[in-house]
Amino acid sequence: MDVDLRIKRFDPENDERPHWEEYRVTVDESDRVLDALHQVRWYQDGSLAFRRSCAHGVCGSDAMVINGENRLACVLLVRDVGSKITVEPLRGLPVLKDLVVDMDAFFAQYRKVMPWLVNETDPGDGERLQSPEQRARFDDTTKCILCAACTTSCPVYWANDTYVGPAAIVNAHRFIYDSRDEAGDERLEILDAQSGVWKCRTAFNCTDACPRGIRVTEAIQEVKRAIVRPHPESG
Amino acid sequence: MNVHRHTFDAVIVGAGGAGLRAAIETAGKCRTAVISKLYPTRSHTGAAQGGMCAALANVEEDSWEWHAFDTVKGGDYLVDQPAAEIMCREAVDAVIELEHFGLPFNRTPQGKIDQRRFGGHTRNHGEAPVKRACYAADRTGHMILQTLYQQCVARGVAFFDEFQVLDVAFVDGDPSRGVAGVVAHELATGDLHVFECSAALFATGGFGRIFKVSSNAHTLTGDGPGLLWRRGVPLEDMEFFQFHPTGINKLGILLSEAARGEGGILRNEDGERFMERYAPTVKDLAPRDMVSRAMLTEIRQGRGSGADKDYLYLDLTHLPPEQIDEKLPDIAEFVRTYLGIEPKTDLIPIQPTAHYAMGGIPTNVSAEVILDAEGTVAPGLYAAGECACVSVHGANRLGTNSLLDIVVFGRRGGAAMAEFVGGREPPGLAPGFEEAVAGTITALLGGVEGTERVADVRAELQEQMTLNASVFRTDESLRAVSATIDRLRARYLSVAVTDQSMRFNYELSEALELGYLLDVAQALVAAALARTESRGGHFRDDHPLRDDANWMRHSLAYRQPDGSIRLDYKPVVGGPYLPMERKY
Ligand SMILES: Cc1cc2nc3c(=O)[nH]c(=O)nc-3n(C[C@H](O)[C@H](O)[C@H](O)COP(=O)(O)OP(=O)(O)OC[C@H]3O[C@@H](n4cnc5c(N)ncnc54)[C@H](O)[C@@H]3O)c2cc1C
Numbered sequence A: 001m002d003v004d005l006r007i008k009r010f011d012p013e014n015d016e017r018p019h020w021e022e023y024r025v026t027v028d029e030s031d032r033v034l035d036a037l038h039q040v041r042w043y044q045d046g047s048l049a050f051r052r053s054c055a056h057g058v059c060g061s062d063a064m065v066i067n068g069e070n071r072l073a074c075v076l077l078v079r080d081v082g083s084k085i086t087v088e089p090l091r092g093l094p095v096l097k098d099l100v101v102d103m104d105a106f107f108a109q110y111r112k113v114m115p116w117l118v119n120e121t122d123p124g125d126g127e128r129l130q131s132p133e134q135r136a137r138f139d140d141t142t143k144c145i146l147c148a149a150c151t152t153s154c155p156v157y158w159a160n161d162t163y164v165g166p167a168a169i170v171n172a173h174r175f176i177y178d179s180r181d182e183a184g185d186e187r188l189e190i191l192d193a194q195s196g197v198w199k200c201r202t203a204f205n206c207t208d209a210c211p212r213g214i215r216v217t218e219a220i221q222e223v224k225r226a227i228v229r230p231h232p233e234s235g
Numbered sequence B: 001m002n003v004h005r006h007t008f009d010a011v012i013v014g015a016g017g018a019g020l021r022a023a024i025e026t027a028g029k030c031r032t033a034v035i036s037k038l039y040p041t042r043s044h045t046g047a048a049q050g051g052m053c054a055a056l057a058n059v060e061e062d063s064w065e066w067h068a069f070d071t072v073k074g075g076d077y078l079v080d081q082p083a084a085e086i087m088c089r090e091a092v093d094a095v096i097e098l099e100h101f102g103l104p105f106n107r108t109p110q111g112k113i114d115q116r117r118f119g120g121h122t123r124n125h126g127e128a129p130v131k132r133a134c135y136a137a138d139r140t141g142h143m144i145l146q147t148l149y150q151q152c153v154a155r156g157v158a159f160f161d162e163f164q165v166l167d168v169a170f171v172d173g174d175p176s177r178g179v180a181g182v183v184a185h186e187l188a189t190g191d192l193h194v195f196e197c198s199a200a201l202f203a204t205g206g207f208g209r210i211f212k213v214s215s216n217a218h219t220l221t222g223d224g225p226g227l228l229w230r231r232g233v234p235l236e237d238m239e240f241f242q243f244h245p246t247g248i249n250k251l252g253i254l255l256s257e258a259a260r261g262e263g264g265i266l267r268n269e270d271g272e273r274f275m276e277r278y279a280p281t282v283k284d285l286a287p288r289d290m291v292s293r294a295m296l297t298e299i300r301q302g303r304g305s306g307a308d309k310d311y312l313y314l315d316l317t318h319l320p321p322e323q324i325d326e327k328l329p330d331i332a333e334f335v336r337t338y339l340g341i342e343p344k345t346d347l348i349p350i351q352p353t354a355h356y357a358m359g360g361i362p363t364n365v366s367a368e369v370i371l372d373a374e375g376t377v378a379p380g381l382y383a384a385g386e387c388a389c390v391s392v393h394g395a396n397r398l399g400t401n402s403l404l405d406i407v408v409f410g411r412r413g414g415a416a417m418a419e420f421v422g423g424r425e426p427p428g429l430a431p432g433f434e435e436a437v438a439g440t441i442t443a444l445l446g447g448v449e450g451t452e453r454v455a456d457v458r459a460e461l462q463e464q465m466t467l468n469a470s471v472f473r474t475d476e477s478l479r480a481v482s483a484t485i486d487r488l489r490a491r492y493l494s495v496a497v498t499d500q501s502m503r504f505n506y507e508l509s510e511a512l513e514l515g516y517l518l519d520v521a522q523a524l525v526a527a528a529l530a531r532t533e534s535r536g537g538h539f540r541d542d543h544p545l546r547d548d549a550n551w552m553r554h555s556l557a558y559r560q561p562d563g564s565i566r567l568d569y570k571p572v573v574g575g576p577y578l579p580m581e582r583k584y
């Protein structure tokens, strides 16, 4: 089928401001939007910049705004969007070129929440024990692929980029609710600060945007509750 | 072109599981730069689903010797047995260490790491399948990649993200004299960066993109093996490439073997469980090379499905729905997203997909790169992960052994490299070394009259490799594709990059990647043509039997100055297990 792609282009080397360009490509209806973008880059306009790698929704490279929503281009099929497709870069992060945004601030927010297991107790030779129930407690937030779809869908983040944003909170949640972790209090303190969870206005955009189906808003709410009532039932 | 200079003791090229595990080892010991063309968490290790095996014996009796035996047999006896022994013995510690790093493994009711079945892993030398694969749902690789990255962040590792390494410098241009540096292209600016160093570890992953239908990411293009090959380093056992039985039809997206480990069944058009005929004991859980051949045999004999009778089915419909939700959630979602069907009730159309390179940059068990059949070490040069060949996988890798390989040999490589650079100063780089790379880029950007399109040359390469050099090969098919590659190499010289900008010029990076794809494909075909036997992933219709008298040896392919290939061989390092017929 023929698809009309409208893509927001911007090359700071040559353009003063972003502009739209249109391309018609022929694809199968079971093709991904990513395949349509490849058609453009490979056969029509080699200068179109977008990131991608795995092409099946596991690496987090190609989050972008497709017909107004934050999506991974490789997880969305053409038949589900129709023959008119509008593509823009993620909002709230500086555009470096076309669909490529600057991820530095995003990863800096991630690093702020100490996204690693802290446990100073000697584990001995074997594994640390964790029951299936304790393990299930934080299962949802282990799925994050750091694609930034949630954070860049958040109206609070658009207005105020000091907010750590949903993705960082998701990654803090993953450790706060891990029965093996010992730094929950420190993370809660970080998230209790000005730039932390209290900025969340429960808009649910993040949950809708997450391609991994993580219940992002719920995770944020759980972190809020843990701050109010310290020592969350980590299992 | 702007050129920046950096000095480090050690450079790690690639930030997948192997590169990150190496970085954890060098952290705090020496100045290390980790250079990756992708953000580390975008690496394809994150796509691995099924598991990482170790004989923990958490749910069933098991031992590392049994694991080593399975690895050797699975590799069709081309495995170097001392290396397999090391990997299987260290597997236990490697898994426990990942758990201590925070990896959220699935758990047994007692709270221990849970384990499940995987193809080719058996108890007591082939008696029956054994539960050996440690896993985190069907996103084990994702959890390994995230956990190792988290540990690198905790250690303040220096990352150069979205830098594509394009060249390596040796002292006097001679790999046996030592490493002097690497040259990288920064995607964001188009600038070149020269990293002077005493040691470099390559961990650039696989190169499944030489084939049309593949489970590999677009970015898995063989850069590391390709660029080292151009500088005189040989490539080992390139003829051995694994095709995974269960790729989503046409797309190649992987549906993990865990689906069969959990009880999934392969069926042909008649609904028959055909693997019963090919591997009566382990059936659907036979090693991948055997299952892929069985599938294509079914298709050749007219028992495929669809209008072209060219695919088969994976059947999960008899599994309890909650087992699918709990143990295979991601692959169930892939099926829904890309095929629009429900795996709990519908049969899933599948075909073999190009998956894993057994061959690559030759190394010893310390991940030191070796240069010849005598085992001469290239001082300061290391390789680990899928781009390397130790060889622990021989002619066919067992499922779950690669995630193990990247962790075990990433760690060994990092440790050996940190020790090597201790007290050394980087030897220094000849001035202007980066000019070779600058020249290549300038030429691609239109310094020469370009008429060819990257996408066209690449599509033809992938098409012809799939047709002539995949699951079944013959002298004729390999000669045909060899001639095709020669023609494509000539066409590659007149590839034009139309985008002239410096920032995020992906057309340029894809053109550079295509150069490496052509290199590794050429090495693969040359080695496959020479090997007149069938073993593991290399099957010759015209030489259908394994020939231990002549072929218990690893191939080494060298790029000659005139572009042709010289092949050399080195014997397989034996051990307790003598070659026997591979029956399952
Ligand atoms: C879909 C799928 C499922 C799998 N499932 C399993 C499984 O269940 N169990 C198992 O054991 N194995 C599995 N495997 C195999 C295993 O995942 C891989 O072999 C392994 O993860 C490779 O790791 P790596 O670190 O070598 O490379 P990768 O993780 O691929 O990393 C390569 C790195 O190199 C970088 N790079 C490449 N070229 C350059 C360059 N020129 N300059 C700078 N950086 C560069 C990339 O940016 C990336 O960071 C699976 C593979 C696939 C494709």
Ligand code: SF4
Pocket: A143, A144, A145, A146, A147, A148, A149, A150, A151, A166, A167, A170, A209, A210, A211, A212, A213, A214, A216
């Ligand atoms: S929580 Fe979801 S949307 Fe947000 S970064 Fe992680 S995977 Fe992406």
Ligand code: FES
Pocket: A051, A052, A053, A054, A055, A056, A057, A058, A059, A060, A061, A062, A063, A072, A073, A074, A075
């Ligand atoms: S390309 Fe990896 S998530 Fe889309």
